[in-house]
Amino acid sequence: MQILKTIQELRDFRAKCSGDVGFVATMGALHAGHAQLIKTSVSQNNHTIVSIFVNPTQFLPGEDLSRYPRTPEADIKICQLCQADAVFMPEVDEIYNQNEIKILAPKELSSTLEGVTRPGHFDGVCTILTKFFNIINPTNAYFGKKDAQQLIIIENMVKSLFMNVNIVPIDIVRSSDGLALSSRNSYLNDDELAQALKISRSLMKASNLIKAGELSSIEIKKAMSSILEPLRVDYIAIVDKNLNPVDKIELGNSIILVAVYVKNTRLIDNLWV
Amino acid sequence: MQILKTIQELRDFRAKCSGDVGFVATMGALHAGHAQLIKTSVSQNNHTIVSIFVNPTQFLPGEDLSRYPRTPEADIKICQLCQADAVFMPEVDEIYNQNEIKILAPKELSSTLEGVTRPGHFDGVCTILTKFFNIINPTNAYFGKKDAQQLIIIENMVKSLFMNVNIVPIDIVRSSDGLALSSRNSYLNDDELAQALKISRSLMKASNLIKAGELSSIEIKKAMSSILEPLRVDYIAIVDKNLNPVDKIELGNSIILVAVYVKNTRLIDNLWV
Incomplete structure (x- = not known):
């Protein structure tokens, strides 16, 4: 399994992939829910790329960006065990620069539910995924139903912008006592x-x-x-x-x-x- | 030369293109400036697709959307003479739907100059081009230097979102007495x-x-x-x-x-x- 840090490394890796490429976008701190996404991708694609990137633009001021759990060594181990082909772990300044374009999630979908307490959150999600989809050019991208609103907004974005990626929803994974993994x-x-x-x-x-x-x-x-x-x-x-x-x-x-x-x-x- | 009205027709045409594909985005009412873009694309690519679409989202309320010149027959003739391979002329509701994602041009670049009198104009430009780039997947896209600010914002968007298209700037074409064609x-x-x-x-x-x-x-x-x-x-x-x-x-x-x-x-x- 390859660890890719830069966009150039990612692109070089991607250029060598033939057939279908699966993509699992994560913020790390991987658990069995993520593992399920990765394993499904591995089973359905010729290559699977997992991104581990705590995306700053989807955190609001005062949210838990700085204390969000970061466990890169364990994450890499899990990706390996799930037989991912590559992990993309860029630094923030590899992905964001000055004069940034912003993607605004559709207001009808993003201002309700999570959007009430987290205004702007889904704009950050849409922005990072647009970047990643363009960098990685995946055939299929896997998202958990746990983040239902996020999933619906992503499906909408792909349709609205005619992005060339197939969004695959994956069922929620729960601990044995029922708690949804997070x-x-x-x-x-x-x-x-x-x-x-x-x-x-x-x-x-x-x-x-x-x-x-x-x-x-x-x-x-x-x-x-x-x-x-x-x-x-x-x-x-x-x-x-x-x-x-x-x-x-x-x-x-x-x-x-x-x-x-x-x-x-x-x-x-x-x-x- | 093919006239393509739907996204499906465009995609079917695109799937048959091999080698480099050039793209010229226009709002129709084509003149020698556009012809220069098309001819350059034809000379540099295996296939050239011209879009003719008066994009409503880049017009502000009260601007000239309804009276913007529409000359489809003459436009098609010009595309033919310039040896374009296809013209993409979708209806508005083929491109825009409900729950639309919006692309916001970087404020630093879009709030000055044209942005002062036309706030939101460049957001509309970025949104339609993101859609068209995803639908058409061009190798090269040609834009006139006449719209200098637009060109700079597009170059910035492509860089910021890591879009897989090469932006080619083309010099202003003027009438014999110097007037920039528009x-x-x-x-x-x-x-x-x-x-x-x-x-x-x-x-x-x-x-x-x-x-x-x-x-x-x-x-x-x-x-x-x-x-x-x-x-x-x-x-x-x-x-x-x-x-x-x-x-x-x-x-x-x-x-x-x-x-x-x-x-x-x-x-x-x-x-x-």
């Missing part, structure tokens, strides 16, 4: 981890209610709220695939999203129904 | 056309002064102003290639730009020194 879980102590289980339990409750025939968004949210107590809930939302709120679950076309604070750590999870 | 010249009557000649004459004066050793921006602007009278001058600017004003001409690295109103028509011209 690099930010590393901020939690044991007590907080136990509290965090309420998130997936609330979604499980929603799933069971829906299976029993309950489709009312109000009723489902009510049941979820009571499970999430006493956590500080940022939002519970039930939306369609354009992120518009729906009063009634439409099977195959609805997403239930949760964002809560476990002490100071903000966690998100969701369920596609 | 689709908007068609708005001028004979009297206005005569007035418009002051623009290129002021630049010619600047060129002569510089040849005679005058490098002071103030002095050059003064001489230009007196030639441009009584036209309403929007700006005379002398800048470096980052569009920063300079007090003194630096040969090989300066651009003199003019924007004036001839009656209601706003015309621009420039000189790279």
Whole structure:
């Protein structure tokens, strides 16, 4: 497996790839969720490139950019074990310069849900991915459904700008007790981890209610709220695939999203129904 | 020569191209300046694609979008004579949809000069070109130096987003009496056309002064102003290639730009020194 630091190294590597190239964009601190993306890419492409880059433009002032977990040695090991062909780990000034172009995510999709507390976050995501897609020129790019809004915005960007990449959504990976894997879980102590289980339990409750025939968004949210107590809930939302709120679950076309604070750590999870 | 209306038709055509593909983006109303771009592309590439698309997002409210000259039959004829291989003439709703991503040109470059009277104009230019570059995937793209600021912003966008296209600047084409060719010249009557000649004459004066050793921006602007009278001058600017004003001409690295109103028509011209 090759470790590539510069764009030139990446381009030289890419020029030698034949067939399909899979791409997994990460901010490092890799866990089994990322491993699932990488393994899927490896199984579906002739070559797989993983980027490890803590993208500054998707963090807001005051967010956790500086303390975001950085575990490069372990990340490289995981990429190796998953049989990635190359890891792209550029420095910030390799990617960003002066007179930067900005990509603005569509307002309709980016100002709701995560966008309320993180205005500008998705613009940074779209900007870095546009750069990476152009540098790497992947056939397929793999994104987790855990970041549902991000996934929908990326799919939209690719369609809107006619980018030549196929976006592949991958199911959420959970710990054995249900917690959706996230690099930010590393901020939690044991007590907080136990509290965090309420998130997936609330979604499980929603799933069971829906299976029993309950489709009312109000009723489902009510049941979820009571499970999430006493956590500080940022939002519970039930939306369609354009992120518009729906009063009634439409099977195959609805997403239930949760964002809560476990002490100071903000966690998100969701369920596609 | 093929006339392509849809993205699918364009992609099918592009898939059959081998070797280098040249691209000339136009808003139609083609004149000898465009012909020069097309001919250069034809001479330097295996295939040349010309787009004819009056891009709504680069017009501000109240600008001349609806009355912008549209001469599709003549345009197609010119493309044929210049030996283009394909003309891409999509409808607006083939290119723009709901939930649109926006590209923001770098503020440092887009808020000055043209950006003062046309805020947002270059965002629209960057957005449509990003779409077209992704749809067409050209090896080389040809732009006239007439739109100097646009050219610099495009070069910057390509660098900033690591786009895989080579931008080729092409010298301004002028009528025999010096007027820089522009689709908007068609708005001028004979009297206005005569007035418009002051623009290129002021630049010619600047060129002569510089040849005679005058490098002071103030002095050059003064001489230009007196030639441009009584036209309403929007700006005379002398800048470096980052569009920063300079007090003194630096040969090989300066651009003199003019924007004036001839009656209601706003015309621009420039000189790279």
